[in-house]
Amino acid sequence: MKAIVCEKRGTMKLEEIEQPAVPDDGVLVRVHASSVNPVDLFPLSVAGRLMRKLARKPTRDVMGTDFAGTVQSVGKDVTRFRPGDEVFGGEHGSFAEYICLSESEALALKPSNVSFEQAGCVAVAALTALQAIRDHGQVKPGQKVLINGASGGVGTFAVQIARALGAEVTAVCSPRNADAVRSLGAQRVIDYTREDFTQSGERYDTLIDIAGNRSLSACRRVLQPGAIFVLVGAAAVQHTSEMKAFGHFIGTRLRSIRGTQKSVFFIAKLTQKDIEAIAELMAAGKVTTAIDRRYMLDQLAEAFAYFNEGHARGKIALEPVRPEPANAAAGAPRERATV
Ligand SMILES: NC(=O)c1ccc[n+]([C@@H]2O[C@H](COP(=O)([O-])OP(=O)(O)OC[C@H]3O[C@@H](n4cnc5c(N)ncnc54)[C@H](OP(=O)(O)O)[C@@H]3O)[C@@H](O)[C@H]2O)c1
Secondary structure, eight states: OEEEEEOTTSOEEEEEOOOOOOOTTEEEEEEEEEEOOGGGGGGGSHHHHHHHHHTTOOSSEEOOOEEEEEEEEEOTTOOSOOTTOEEEEEOSOOSBSEEEEETTSSEEEOOTTSOHHHHTTOHHHHHHHHIIIIIISOOOTTOEEEEETTTSHHHHHHHHHHHHTTOEEEEEEOGGGHHHHHHTTOSEEEETTTOOGGGSOOOEEEEEESSOOSOHHHHHTTEEEEEEEEEOOOHHHHTTOHHHHHHHHHHHHHHTTSSSSEEEEOOOOOOHHHHHHHHHHHHTTSOOOOEEEEEEGGGHHHHHHHHHTTOOSSEEEEEOOOOOOTTOOOOSOOOOOOO
């Protein structure tokens, strides 16, 4: 099968590799769609390569996490899925024609009102948003939530999930994305090019910080006593400097020792329970995927380059590369393979 592999030196390559074997509890999924997340860039970084070496993991590795597709075959102990089921989920190794994972991992039936492309963009961003709002932010109906960095992959899901939980949502983004986040349910939008949300005079019960470009001390000005500050990422700085983003996480952790407001930083977990919770929200029409751009898997370098600009409006979808059928008629030629 065709797959994008990360090689020893931290470069990526489209290669022909063996299809994964299916263990007794395994589900083999033919991937129809996937998408780009910051975590997918990690194996290419110096830190990612070092960690693989320390963990003694194979030096060549299939990249990608999000996927949606059709179950091709299942192991003999599998009870939740059968061949032909339309599914979606998140697991390492999704930038390939096939992915194999245990049925107990983050895998759910795709709701029929959701396309493969939409479902293939869900796992990392939506589960991060869900865990930030519901678990770490402990958002309750009627509470005021501010989402800084509301228009990207995680942000567009966070706005919808906060609304689905009954919160009153204020979204911070650039003016070009204001209408998009409003259409996803944000009741108020702050244009960060014209207004500093930390000076707004409003008070929030929860602040979900995805952009990560303001200090905790500045954010405290708009937090109620007893409010929760959830640091998800540093999108606004990460796209320019990983070290700066790392410094921001440490700084926030140190500053959170003082003060009445709770501050949390977390790493999202891909779980079966939460992918099913998102499937329910999508089936009920409460959450949808906002897709900005689409790329073929062999244009991954372009997809990452656009993602690294840091201003995607929602998700960047990926379509797999299929082998040309032997008797294919001369159709439109594929433009280029750039990976
Ligand atoms: N903790 C976890 O487990 C976890 C999981 C997934 C992701 N993350 C982190 O979360 C962050 C976001 O990921 P993502 O996939 O959503 O990235 P993304 O799709 O690239 O989103 C970036 C968003 O940041 C916004 N932004 C840029 N500058 C801004 C500013 N000055 N103020 C407010 N918003 C600004 C952009 O909006 P405009 O275009 O409107 O400027 C863009 O929509 C990353 O740092 C990522 O590493 C953490």
